[in-house]
Amino acid sequence: MRVFSSRSFADSFAALAVPTVLTALMLGVPTAASAQVGHRPESSPYEDFKIGQTVSIMAGWLAVKSDPAGVAPKSTAMGQLRYDLGIGGPASLFVRYTLAPTDRTVLLPSNPRATRVMGTQSATMHLMDLGFDISLTGRKTWHHLMPSLNSGIGIVSNFASADTGYYRFGSKFAFTLGGSLRFLPKHGPQIRVDLTRALWKYQYPDNYFVKASDTTSVLTNTRQRSAWRNNFGVSAGVSIPVFR
Template identity: 65%
Template sequence: MRVSSFLRTAGLAGTLALGLLGPSNALAQVGHRPDKSPYEDFKIGQTLTIMGGWLAMQRDPAKVAPDASWLAALRYDIGVGGPASLFVRYTGSPSQRQVLVPTNPRPSRVLEAPSVTTHLLDGGLDIALTGKKTWRRLLPSVNGGVGIVSDFASADTGGYRFGTKFSFSYGFSMRYITRGGPQLRVDLTNFIWQYQYPDRYFVLASDTTAILSDTRNRSAWRGNWGLSAGVSIPIFR
């Protein structure tokens, strides 16, 4: 009887202790009082973002890709539930590129370097890494998307044409959320597309050199990193 009474008493005391300590244990797991927590609830709504930055074009095997240059972007985001949102983005980057004449010897192969603008239109999914909360007003996220890229130019003298093609993108974003006002945003994005070359790029010139000698380079995928920063304006609240 003593043992059973002791166990009943101990069980009652344990239950009471857990009831009393439950709230404090929950706070201990978070590590902060609710009014001092670095986490704040945040509803991912709709935003319109204007951005500027730099697009670091990676050199392609034939070296006819546009040079690295500044970029401007316009992005629209809409929350679709939980930490997820959909985005549509337009990016433009004015630059210049080389025009090659395949039949010329190597020293005189570059004909000119005209201006060109790379246009990118893509859309995809953005996932907030802190869920539906911000951490010290910061909201980090990862994203991926698909789209098209074009320079809207016809074939050049050497027969090369960039054309309009599919592109893929992935990246990381960081937003600083203000209370009721504009948000600050930084994006790091890798835009990936394919270069394809005409047959004449593989034909030997009079000096027995060609623009490209390895036919495996007839098409080449290249990633081009863009770093941009701007202001996001909440809309349709």
């Protein structure tokens, strides 16, 4: 199992995020500039669109990847509230709050493997992130559609104290990468679909590496003391323009 150090992860994240934003800029701006080429204005599939401010109410599914110790929150349904603010050209800022009520397995590391699992406990996840969103069609829509790429940074937490096995999910940094597709008709509600990749790190207490009476332990390799995991979310909902 591969475990990333904080430095190697930062390098990997930069290697992913920078090309993503540069690609979005290269694709979005030229497309916007040449949107009308080859089409009469009244028949062009491209239409000008002002990227202003919107509030989106969304729901979907958060797929949480298992962690080395098996104490991660489980995959679950989620709700989201998102605010977007256009800052010029194809770019906008976003702030997003995700609520995902779920549960997780509780372990008692001092017990033998056969009796180590103590049950489950509530683990409502809260993910708050902010970042940049870049429209791939510039300030225009294509057949009323506007695809975009985004990346951000935030905090994930379940605001819970340590369990009986001394494990605590705690509050930790999270990095997000993703894409969106918006349907923007001239009249009626705007529809938004988001795909998001969220990364955060698990850290374990010392007793997860101590052998029980049956000579087994929850974790055997101290390099697993902290481990990054990818988690994926898909959500859809309605966007409401505000402060026009």
